[in-house]
Amino acid sequence: MRKSHLSDDRLLEVCLDQASFAAEQQHLESCPACAERGTHLARMLADVTDVTVAEADAAFGADRLAKQRARILQRLELDGRSGRVITFPASHPHGPSLRARPRMRWIAGAAAAGLVIGILADHVAHVVPSRRGAPTQIALQPTGATLQAVSTSMSEEELLGLLEVAIEGTGGASLGPLDDLTPRVWEVAAQ
Amino acid sequence: MQSPATAAAPAPAAPLHRDSEVAAEVKALFVSGKRDAARERFAELVTLLQRRAARIAYQYLRDVHDADEAVQDAFVKVFTHIATYREALPFEVWFTRILVNRCLDLQKARSRRLRWTVSPSPSAQAPTPEPAAPQQTPEERLLSSERGRRIMAAVEQLPERQRLVFTLCQIAEQSTNEVSQTLGVSEATVRVHLFRAVRKLRGLLARER
Numbered sequence: 058m059r060k061s062h063l064s065d066d067r068l069l070e071v072c073l074d075q076a077s078f079a080a081e082q083q084h085l086e087s088c089p090a091c092a093e094r095g096t097h098l099a100r101m102l103a104d105v106t107d108v109t110v111a112e113a114d115a116a117f118g119a120d121r122l123a124k125q126r127a128r129i130l131q132r133l134e135l136d137g138r139s140g141r142v143i144t145f146p147a148s149h150p151h152g153p154s155l156r157a158r159p160r161m162r163w164i165a166g167a168a169a170a171g172l173v174i175g176i177l178a179d180h181v182a183h184v185v186p187s188r189r190g191a192p193t194q195i196a197l198q199p200t201g202a203t204l205q206a207v208s209t210s211m212s213e214e215e216l217l218g219l220l221e222v223a224i225e226g227t228g229g230a231s232l233g234p235l236d237d238l239t240p241r242v243w244e245v246a247a248q
Numbered sequence: 249m250q251s252p253a254t255a256a257a258p259a260p261a262a263p264l265h266r267d268s269e270v271a272a273e274v275k276a277l278f279v280s281g282k283r284d285a286a287r288e289r290f291a292e293l294v295t296l297l298q299r300r301a302a303r304i305a306y307q308y309l310r311d312v313h314d315a316d317e318a319v320q321d322a323f324v325k326v327f328t329h330i331a332t333y334r335e336a337l338p339f340e341v342w343f344t345r346i347l348v349n350r351c352l353d354l355q356k357a358r359s360r361r362l363r364w365t366v367s368p369s370p371s372a373q374a375p376t377p378e379p380a381a382p383q384q385t386p387e388e389r390l391l392s393s394e395r396g397r398r399i400m401a402a403v404e405q406l407p408e409r410q411r412l413v414f415t416l417c418q419i420a421e422q423s424t425n426e427v428s429q430t431l432g433v434s435e436a437t438v439r440v441h442l443f444r445a446v447r448k449l450r451g452l453l454a455r456e457r
Contacts, residue, residue, distance in 0.1 A: 069446055073417075098450070105449055106418045108399040113303040113419075116312045122302065125316055126294055129323045133287050136328075 063091045072098045217242045267296050271339035275330045290327050297340065298323075300420055301347055307415040308351045310404075311358075318354055322347040337429070344420065344430045348412070355408075402452040410445035417442055 063071070063081055071081045072095055085092045117125075220239065270293045277286035301322065305315035325346055326333075333342060403411065416427045417438075424442065428435040 065447075066443065069443060073442065073446070098446075101450060101453060102418065102446065104395065105399050105403065105453075108396050109307055109403055109415070110303060110419055111396070112400060113306040114299075116306050116315070117299070117302040121312075121316070122298055125302070125319060126291075126298060129294055129320050130287070130291055132320065132324050133290065133327055 062088065063094075068095055068098060071095065072102065214242065217245075265338075267293060267343075268335065268339040270296065271330070271333055272335050274327075275333050275335075278327075278330050286330070287327070290330075293339075294323055297343060301343070303419050304344065304347060304415055305351055307403075307419060308348070308408075308412055309354060309358075314354050314358065315351075318347060318350045321350045325350070338426065340420075341422070341426050341429050344416065344422070345432075348430060398453060402449050405452060406445055406448060410441050410448065413438055413441040414445040414449075 063084060067081060071078045085095055274286050274289045277289060301319045302315060305318040309315045326343055413427060416422045416430060424435050424438045427438045
């Protein structure tokens, strides 16, 4: 008879019946402490098995199993089609299929590539020139300046006149750089 | 001491050799061109293994619809490939391997799907069982008990691989050798996963006492 108690791992092996452990079985018969530990472990495993089996059986009741069986046999008759019923819109049989027409793939691919090139070209055209002319920074501070609604039908002269008035008003100093860049009305008129 | 396999006493499962016999008959009919007769014989095989397959798939996927689909697909695949079945291997092992592979495929597909969708709250994903009512079945009563809830929560916390090995050993009642053939890993690896699963379950359930 073994003097020392069984280790947890050894007890687990005996409990799971992984091999025939004659010596350990003998020890369990003569050692109440180890026997009790073994009984606890076996009960825990039995409980877990019971609960997991019950959980699956509750999910798969007799009705569901009968339907499943019927569906399997039906699929075998139909030579193994998909198990999940697909809803109506996804299973439209007459819709255009890219798989059926390989040339359609090329057209779709070319259209997608064209779209990407167009977006990139547009991006380059707008971003690169603005980087070249970036040094001028204009800070617009509308303090004291009155905002007026500007009609889109306003003539060029009227617009330039309004700009002149705004520059001459209070807080116009911040618009100095913009003023420097803008040609005068009389200059434009003289041209 | 009572063996866990006998102590658990789940619903009666088919003896292992019976399904192999029927599978050999189905194969013979299929190979000889008697496809209709093979299909009729195969129905018995479905009856023998269906419940066990549903338990395995459900424990692995934790979703009744996915599990249903996995079981259906596995049976259909087995029938269409029955000519390649080798009688030297227990039929249940071959079938379970196909079922587990299908479960893995569905699991991957579900992970991909979930990546692009907002997952529901945990409470919505796993509704807690209702309190025991007189009309409940024994299974439902067990699940709604405090002990049942704790065990379900503990099993839920097992890593995927450990849960699968535990399910195959304890619920499908396969030996570690059969599980190693099913999963295509060594028997030592199966044993390691099984031991870790049991240790973790024991720790979790002891902590909650």
